[in-house]
Amino acid sequence: MTTLAEEVLAGSRLALARLLTLIENEDPQGEAALDRLFPHSGRAHWIGVTGSPGAGKSSLVNRLAQAFRRPADGSPPRTVAIVAVDPSSPFTGGALLGDRVRMRDLSGDPGVFIRSMASRGALGGLARTTPAVVQALDSAGFDIILIETVGAGQSEVEIARLAHTVLVVEAPGMGDDIQAIKAGILEIADILVLNKADLPGAENALRTLRAMLELGRPPHEETAESLPVVWRPPLVPTIATQNEGIAELLGHIQAHAAYLRQSGGWQVRDRSRLQTQLEELLQTALLKRWRSSLPEGQYQQILTDLQARRISPYQALHSLLGEPPLPQSIQRGSTALFNA
Amino acid sequence: MTERKIRVLITKPGLDGHDRGAKVVARALRDAGMEVIYTGLRQTPEMIAEAALQEDVDAVGLSILSGAHMALVPRVLELLRANGQGHVHVFVGGIIPESDIPALLAMGVRAVYGPGTSTQKVVEDLRAAILQENHA
Helix, strand or coil: CCCHHHHHHCCCHHHHHHHHHHHHCCCHHHHHHHHHHHHHCCCCEEEEEEECCCCCHHHHHHHHHHHHHCCCCCCCCCCEEEEEEECECCCCCCEEECHHHHHHHHCCCCCEEEEEEECCCCCCCCCCCHHHHHHHHHHCCCCEEEEECCCCCCCCCHHHHHCCEEEEEECCCCCCHHHHHCCCHHHHCCEEEECCCCCCCHHHHHHHHHHHHHCCCCCCHHHCCCCCCCCCCCEEECEHHHCECHHHHHHHHHHHHHHHHHHCHHHHHHHHHHHHHHHHHHHHHHHHHHHHHCCCCHHHHHHHHHHCCCCCHHHHHHHHCCCCCCCHHHHHHHHHHHHC | CCCCCCEEEEECECCCCCCHHHHHHHHHHHHCCCEEEECCCCECHHHHHHHHHHHCCCEEEEEECCCCHHHHHHHHHHHHHHCCCCCCEEEEEECCCHHHHHHHHHCCCCEEECCCCCHHHHHHHHHHHHHHHHHC
8 A cells, every 4th residue: 555655756636735734734644754755855946935915925926836837948847836825813713715816827737736824823924834834845846836925024034944035025105114124024035026016106115125135134144154155135026917027036036046056055044944843843842741741730720820910920930840939139139239 | 733624615616706605605614713715716617626636625615606507516526526536525605596406416516505595504514514524
């Protein structure tokens, strides 16, 4: 009997879809299949697409996928998987995943696989299992994986740790120059896209974004020694609905991939992504193990004390961890020192 | 934490351009805690089957107001079966003449909902059917 992993490697789309569900549900069968598949991963180009809600991320992903399928320069078509993440309701846990609406041009193409994911409570613009889902698609042999995040605000920057290349998509009229120099989402851009470049205000937005890019971005950790050449994020105006600027954008994406490969940044990102993934798994597992080791009712008791304001959040933490409370004298001593 | 979410594809096959009903149902299923994949208008049976496969859904809801249900629904069912997804719970909503309902049910549709059906009923039916399947 063939295993799920073998069916995926043999190209079964049904098996792949089943596997992604098992991974999303954190089912042990999904984990086992990923163990088998992992050696086959590490070949695809992971491209993140993030930006504000309504900036046109899905339309852009649609066009990019088409461009990868039918390269204008006559190079062979690349296979494309798309992971589109939308938010889950924090109240009901339900989700309405609507990214496929903008991707109808891609249907009927066996070289494209689209999967919608709900964020299932995770912050940061992705679901907790998105890295594993992308890994599975990578193992299944797709050349390009486009990862569309939840419509992001200012700090949904998880994608920067996941993707090789991050596109930050803006649209005219979404913020002033103070927004543009805040730390966060713009800083993670390898390529900055101004979509809807035919709307009023596009010139202003382009000028602001260009000025921001010229200020330079702070050096990333990876740029320390590993990258001899510096990548300057280009600013690309597009009109996704009219397919304008897409060929140019594709050129920049390919240039970024070439840059990463030549500079060693590809391996740096790969290694740090795997480290992040391990640390996140560890965190989840340790928390789960620790919670199950707590004596019955203790957590509830301490929580009740906290909620009744009998103890502070820090006191609650220390008693949960079985640590002695901080001696009061330290506080007084330091004050005394300060006064002296 | 292993959590099994119900995933539903809500889609509009055929050429009529009215998706209010589909959106109301999609919203109700979302509010019931399900993950709803919405495809938008004018989907061919091939597009629907492809989306159902890639998304590995438990159920497919077809909203049809055009009168073409006797042509579209059998094709969707056939393609789902051909893809190995015969287990998927297919339900139909919209303007369906009473006299066509037995034929639709006979070909494998699990439920047909006409105008005025409460969304609560759709939610309950779906939950019951998928729960039953998981225990089968």
